[in-house]
Amino acid sequence: MRIGVFLPAAGFPGMDPGEVLGAAVRAAVAAERAGFDDVWIAEHHFMTYGMCPSAVTLAGYVLGRTDRVTVGTAVSVLSTCHPVALAEQAAILDRVSAGRFRLGVGRGGPWVDLEVFGTGLDRYEHGFEESLDLLLAALGRERVSGEGERFRFREVTMVPRPARPVLPVVAATSAGTVRLAAARGLPMLLGMHIGDADKAAMVRAYAAAASPGRHASGTADPLDADGPPAVAGHPAQTDAPAVGHMAAGVAYVADTTREAVGALRESLPRWLGPGLAGYRPVDGRAYVPKDPVEYARLLCRLHPVGSPEHCADTMLATIERTGVRHLVLLVEGAGDPALTCRNIARLGAEVLPRVRAHA
Structure with missing residues (x-):
């Protein structure tokens, strides 16, 4: 059982962005003091819904201001960043925090961000699977190369690598993403816009789509396990733990x-x-x-x-x-x-x- 807080750095009218971000940091520190297990930081661009455009950056600062809680991204948007660069950032935070960092990723939306960052609509509509697999490879392998349709580069050495394999959580709002997360053995983050019945249906769909031999009951959290399940880019484990989904509210x-x-x-x-x-x-x-x-x-x-x-x-x-036994609460x-x-x-x-x- 884990209970965390979810911080979008909400921009209410009349609040200065610096005030909003400072308040989010104070909220994270307060959550640790209050006994929460983790803190999750959202990422949005060019809007007041969330005033944090880099969840990894703010997560790093919050890790430095806290001692016990896990700090994660909910989520880093894969459609507007390079998966290898994100893996490098995650590895840094994993190393300097002694394993307190948790990476969450999502596909994002068909927003103007794709134009600004030059990744384009095709990357959003058709490139999420390739981006996710490259991220997993970069997190789990010593050397990685790009051999897909959108990422092609010669083999490089990943430095630093995480101290232990980082198992990302995937924001899932569609049947396709549920199936992809299940195929890779990755836990889902289920959004606050749906109720318990829809969340339960997505968990059942995940279990039905999970690869044969991979346990996907949704009853345990990877943070409490001794090792990661077998996913692309990670070594196979013979006794992989259950996948720990998360529910936002x-x-x-x-x-x-x-x-x-x-x-x-x-x-x-x-x-x-x-x-x-x-x-x-x-x-x-x-x-x-x-x-x-x-x-x-x-x-x-x-x-x-x-x-x-x-x-x-x-x-x-x-x-x-x-x-689902891991709840993250917008406070x-x-x-x-x-x-x-x-x-x-x-x-x-x-x-x-x-x-x-x-x-």
């Missing part, structure tokens, strides 16, 4: 559920409205953002937003319904750094012990 605790829901239904649309509107397609396709008021209502209904008892019961229900929803730290402290003192006692 929103969490906010108050004295009563009515108070918590009221607070987030007031604050979240102030962030979601301009934030979601910041997504710009790279081509002429239409994009209609979610309605921020309705999305806020959905998030409050699906996730642990309420009294301490309600929050704990909601988290336990998610664990039971999905089989910045109130839109105020002081309230975020208070929320983290109350979750740590009043909710996490209840969950851990019954999970």
Whole structure:
């Protein structure tokens, strides 16, 4: 059982980017103090939905400010970076943090980022599998070369290499990504935009698609295991541990559920409205953002937003319904750094012990 915080570095109206990033760092330190197991940092470009354009960079800083928690990226976008460069960055953070860094990757979206960074729409639409396999090879092998359609280069030596194989988590929002993660034996990060029934369906689909002989129950976390499962670029293991999926959600605790829901239904649309509107397609396709008021209502209904008892019961229900025992919680929803730290402290003192006692 693991419970972490998820920090998109949410840009609420009127907040300076430096203030937002500083608040995210303070929230990460507060999460360690409150007893959370890990901290996950999101990556977004050219928008206020998330003001961190490099999750690896901020993760490195947070690792230097903490002592115990695992710090991960949720996620580094493979469609706009070179997989070998990302593997090098992950190896550095793995070495200097004594193994506290965790890499999460995703395909991203058809956004203007692809134009700015020159990777193009084809890389997003058709290149994720090749990018992921090259990343795995660069993380797991001493020498690596590019022999695919989009990456072609002579063999090079990976220096440094991680102290132990790094097993990335993959953000999964489509059936194709579920199948790819299953084929590679990689855990999934399931988004906060879907409920327990949809998460459970994705876990079942993953198990059905998993390669023969690879255990994929979703009940254990690779961080607690002695070695990685056999994936491309890593040595095969005869007793590979189960894949540990992660489920994202929103969490906010108050004295009563009515108070918590009221607070987030007031604050979240102030962030979601301009934030979601910041997504710009790279081509002429239409994009209609979610309605921020309705999305806020959905998030409050699906996730642990309420009294301490309600929050704990909601988290336990998610664990039971999905089989996922690693939860990562967005804690910045109130839109105020002081309230975020208070929320983290109350979750740590009043909710996490209840969950851990019954999970």
